[in-house]
Amino acid sequence: MQPLDLLIAGGRLVTPGGLVAADLGIRDGRIAAIGALDGQAAAERLDARGLHVLPGVIDSQVHFREPGLEHKEDLASGSDAAVLGGVTTVFEMPNTSPATIDAQALDDKLKRASGRMRCDHAFYVGATAENVGQLAELERRPGSAGIKIFMGSSTGSLLVEDDASLERVLRAGSRRVAVHAEDEPRLRARKALAEAAGDPVAHPEWRDVEAATLAVTRLLRAARAAGRRVHVLHVTSAEEIELLAQARDVASVEVTPHHLTMQAPDCYQRLGTRAQMNPPVRDARHREALWQAVTEGVVDVLGSDHAPHTLDEKAKPYPASPSGMTGVQTLLPVMLDHVAQGRLSLERLVDLTGHGPQRIFQLAGKGRIMRGYDADLVLVDLEARWRIEAGWLASRAGWSPYEGMTITGRPVATLVRGRIVARDGALVGDPMGRPVRFLETLGG
Ligand code: DOR
Numbered sequence: 001m002q003p004l005d006l007l008i009a010g011g012r013l014v015t016p017g018g019l020v021a022a023d024l025g026i027r028d029g030r031i032a033a034i035g036a037l038d039g040q041a042a043a044e045r046l047d048a049r050g051l052h053v054l055p056g057v058i059d060s061q062v063h064f065r066e067p068g069l070e071h072k073e074d075l076a077s078g079s080d081a082a083v084l085g086g087v088t089t090v091f092e093m094p095n096t097s098p099a100t101i102d103a104q105a106l107d108d109k110l111k112r113a114s115g116r117m118r119c120d121h122a123f124y125v126g127a128t129a130e131n132v133g134q135l136a137e138l139e140r141r142p143g144s145a146g147i148k149i150f151m152g153s154s155t156g157s158l159l160v161e162d163d164a165s166l167e168r169v170l171r172a173g174s175r176r177v178a179v180h181a182e183d184e185p186r187l188r189a190r191k192a193l194a195e196a197a198g199d200p201v202a203h204p205e206w207r208d209v210e211a212a213t214l215a216v217t218r219l220l221r222a223a224r225a226a227g228r229r230v231h232v233l234h235v236t237s238a239e240e241i242e243l244l245a246q247a248r249d250v251a252s253v254e255v256t257p258h259h260l261t262m263q264a265p266d267c268y269q270r271l272g273t274r275a276q277m278n279p280p281v282r283d284a285r286h287r288e289a290l291w292q293a294v295t296e297g298v299v300d301v302l303g304s305d306h307a308p309h310t311l312d313e314k315a316k317p318y319p320a321s322p323s324g325m326t327g328v329q330t331l332l333p334v335m336l337d338h339v340a341q342g343r344l345s346l347e348r349l350v351d352l353t354g355h356g357p358q359r360i361f362q363l364a365g366k367g368r369i370m371r372g373y374d375a376d377l378v379l380v381d382l383e384a385r386w387r388i389e390a391g392w393l394a395s396r397a398g399w400s401p402y403e404g405m406t407i408t409g410r411p412v413a414t415l416v417r418g419r420i421v422a423r424d425g426a427l428v429g430d431p432m433g434r435p436v437r438f439l440e441t442l443g444g
Contacts, residue, residue: 003041004032006418011048011379014055014350015369024053026375029417034371046420048379051412052346055354055367056088056119056376060145061178061233061254061303062328063155064090066112068097073308073396075109078328079117079433080394081306083422085329086378086411088119089357089366089436091145091178094126095156101126102134103141110143110435117433118421120366120376124148124178126158127169136173143435145361146175151215152182152207154278155307155322159184163218170226175440176252176360178231181215181240182207182279194319201268204280206319209237212279216240223250231360234259234305236279238289245298252300252360255290257334258325262401263287273314273321274401277307294344294352301356302349304331308397326395330388330402336380336409346382362439375418384410392425 004025013020013034025033025040033040064078075092082090092109094100100109100123109123122145125131125138139146149169150158160166161184170177187207194206216232220243223230231252232244236259244253264283267275275281293299307324314321332353339346358367365373388402414422421428 006044007042008046008048011051011053013053026418051379054378056378057353058089058357059087060091060357062090062306063093076116077396079119081329082119083414086332088376088416092123094124099126101131118431119433120436122436129165139173139175140441147177149179152184167222170228176229176231183211183214186211200273200276200318201265204282213239220247237286241293254301254303256305276323278323302352304328325401337407340408364437377415379413
């Protein structure tokens with residue numbers, strides 16, 4: 001038998017069939033064998049005794065800010081943060097400058113990513129009233145993660161505000177569409193509340209539950225009318241979960257670690273505008289409803305919504321302060337801590353970070369520890385207790401809402417297609433990230 005390139009020995013693997021104590025063999029970047037492999041020749045060995053081996057995290061919502069906003073982040077620094085945190089694939093958002101709304105901008109991002117990103121990647125194309133005629137072609141281009149709709153405005157100017165435009169966008173193309181669901185007219189009408197308060201504690205009042213449920217209701221109606229699958233990003237409230245639990249035929253659901261970990265009002269009292277994001281972190285009732293939705297299976301994926309802004313920008317008086325927090329590097333560590341606290345099983349976590357994104361987005365050969373799949377892996381020490389410190393963070397923004405937090409569970413090594421890209425908190429090797437492929441558009 002041909003020797004293996006790498007043998008990961010003695011770990012506990014989280015496979016689609018459950019937890020298995022087994023060795024894992026890698027050849028040509030793929031998982032070549034799972035089982036007792038001590039007899040097998042291998043060019044290299046990685047001792048995983050005492051560690052768990054998970055599929056690398058697929059983070060299907062990050063903002064890496066390039067081109068145009070590189071003072072906050074770029075594709076290189078964002079991908080450094082990703083692999084240090086155990087993330088091996090990212091889908092990057094289109095609200096850059098210029099926005100990713102045409103073939104030229106998409107190809108430009110792919111070119112910039114080549115040789116600079118350490119993780120594999122795809123880029124969303126933003127929908128506008130103007131590019132609707134090109135969306136069906138754009139979603140099928142190589143490297144495209146599909147279409148993203150902003151129903152409510154956030155950072156940048158992308159917006160699909162009215163029902164007619166929404167339905168037109170949903171009728172163009174066939175892949176699942178990712179949607180930021182907040183109702184723009186209601187946000188506009190209530191902005192004065194935020195201005196009067198001058199304090200981010202008012203953020204969930206301005207961008208209230210009604211703004212979210214109105215948008216989700218409109219979106220589900222349009223999705224059914226158009227016969228199109230949608231993916232509702234960063235769901236934040238008990239009421240949206242109720243609506244989405246009745247819409248499993250057309251809608252998939254993302255929550256973020258931020259909304260599962262923080263709660264209002266104390267996050268705003270503790271972190272000020274650093275806790276400000278869209279849609280907002282809400283109170284304990286909503287946080288519990290999101291956990292219930294994780295337990296009951298209404299949530300399909302976890303996404304970080306990594307949205308870096310500098311601390312100078314965050315220091316502007318609310319609501320001039322921009323919305324968004326870093327999160328790609330802390331997604332897995334923070335969730336491992338929830339596993340340690342008994343809030344979800346390791347298997348369910350892997351379902352949300354690997355199997356779920358693979359299923360929802362129909363990724364080719366990723367997100368599962370199965371023979372023939374890409375060897376995108378993260379080795380974790382479930383027992384390690386450590387403190388999240390600014391010095392560990394690779395994001396150019398340089399901060400995290402979790403700084404100072406002591407947690408249990410740590411990524412120890414990250415592999416992308418069989419190559420070690422991060423180990424013991426340090427980056428390894430040159431950036432070799434590639435565009436991912438999707439089953440619906442294979443060949444890309
Ligand atoms: O808080 C947010 N920040 N929510 C978004 O939807 C966009 C993001 C950003 O790009 O800053």
